[in-house]
Amino acid sequence: MRLEGRVAIVTGAGQGIGRQTAMTFAREGAQVVVADIISESGTKVAAEINAAGGKAVFTSVDVTKEESVNDAVKQVVAQFGRIDILVNNAGVLRDARLVKMSDADFDFVINVNMKGVFHFTRAVAPIMIEQGSGVILNASSVVALYGNFGQSSYVASKSGIIGMTKVWARELGPKGIRVNAVAPGFIQTAMLAAVPEKVLAMMRQKTPLRRLDSPQDIASAYLFLASDEASTSRPKWHKRSCLQSFSLMRPLERFGHRPIEIFHEGQHFVP
Numbered sequence: 337m338r339l340e341g342r343v344a345i346v347t348g349a350g351q352g353i354g355r356q357t358a359m360t361f362a363r364e365g366a367q368v369v370v371a372d373i374i375s376e377s378g379t380k381v382a383a384e385i386n387a388a389g390g391k392a393v394f395t396s397v398d399v400t401k402e403e404s405v406n407d408a409v410k411q412v413v414a415q416f417g418r419i420d421i422l423v424n425n426a427g428v429l430r431d432a433r434l435v436k437m438s439d440a441d442f443d444f445v446i447n448v449n450m451k452g453v454f455h456f457t458r459a460v461a462p463i464m465i466e467q468g469s470g471v472i473l474n475a476s477s478v479v480a481l482y483g484n485f486g487q488s489s490y491v492a493s494k495s496g497i498i499g500m501t502k503v504w505a506r507e508l509g510p511k512g513i514r515v516n517a518v519a520p521g522f523i524q525t526a527m528l529a530a531v532p533e534k535v536l537a538m539m540r541q542k543t544p545l546r547r548l549d550s551p552q553d554i555a556s557a558y559l560f561l562a563s564d565e566a567s568t569s570r571p572k573w574h575k576r577s578c579l580q581s582f583s584l585m586r587p588l589e590r591f592g593h594r595p596i597e598i599f600h601e602g603q604h605f606v607p
């Protein structure tokens with residue numbers, strides 16, 4: 337098992353990519369902390385993991401609130417004594433064209449997607465620094481690299497995540513902490529519920545495999561980055577700080593590249 341004995345917090349793990357990541361980490365032996373603002377779905381995910389023989393607890397948290405995040409992190413340390421992996425996955429969408437986007441919607445998206453990542457990483461970093469080890473993985477998006485119609489707030493937040501990832505890779509790397517961002521393409525989750533079918537069809541056409549990816553595709557990328565496999569080769573921080581979506585990278589697998597080489601292709605897309 338690739339994460340045996342590790343303690344992992346996954347934010348926004350009540351559904352979608354976060355849920356799949358929590359389940360994947362638990363299957364690989366991690367003690368998982370399912371952290372979400374919605375207690376009902378978070379509790380259910382933790383129960384599913386435990387029923388399948390894994391180890392999980394639910395922690396109620398609102399990533400936009402500093403106190404809520406600090407309390408959650410203190411609780412985890414009190415219960416498990418350490419934090420090995422943090423996946424900053426919680427995220428929201430409030431799309432509208434520039435001229436129609438309200439301050440309230442803009443601030444809401446920035447607060448959850450960007451400030452939430454800042455809150456959690458700031459709370460967890462001192463613990464990892466003291467341990468001399470840790471992995472921090474941040475959910476960005478391909479739209480941070482290309483832009484996307486109607487997504488001023490979302491693209492700003494996901495671009496900010498790439499920037500913060502590069503800063504933290506520099507600040508925390510020397511302390512034994514790996515920091516990476518994953519930039520998924522369009523993934524089939526509830527987040528896409530509001531996206532019109534014709535836009536989804538267009539996105540499918542743009543990917544080499546002509547399909548949207550699944551939450552497991554991204555969970556597998558997080559698993560790789562969280563595991564020791566990702567630390568055996570040590571390319572410079574900027575080559576690993578942002579990974580391109582599997583939806584674009586997967587065709588390369590067919591030509592026999594190993595995952596690390598597939599990820600390295602991503603560096604061409606780092607802004």
Ligand SMILES: NC(=O)c1ccc[n+]([C@@H]2O[C@H](COP(=O)([O-])OP(=O)(O)OC[C@H]3O[C@@H](n4cnc5c(N)ncnc54)[C@H](O)[C@@H]3O)[C@@H](O)[C@H]2O)c1
Binds near residue numbers: 348351398427
């Ligand atoms: N689905 C996609 O196509 C896609 C593409 C690129 C990036 N992403 C990113 O991946 C991440 C997960 O996406 P998803 O599609 O699984 O989303 P989702 O909407 O299915 O799940 C998001 C989870 O975050 C939780 N959450 C929201 N606000 C929160 C808060 N304030 N505090 C704590 N938890 C909160 C929700 O309750 C939910 O469980 C997001 O950051 C998203 O931006 C998704």
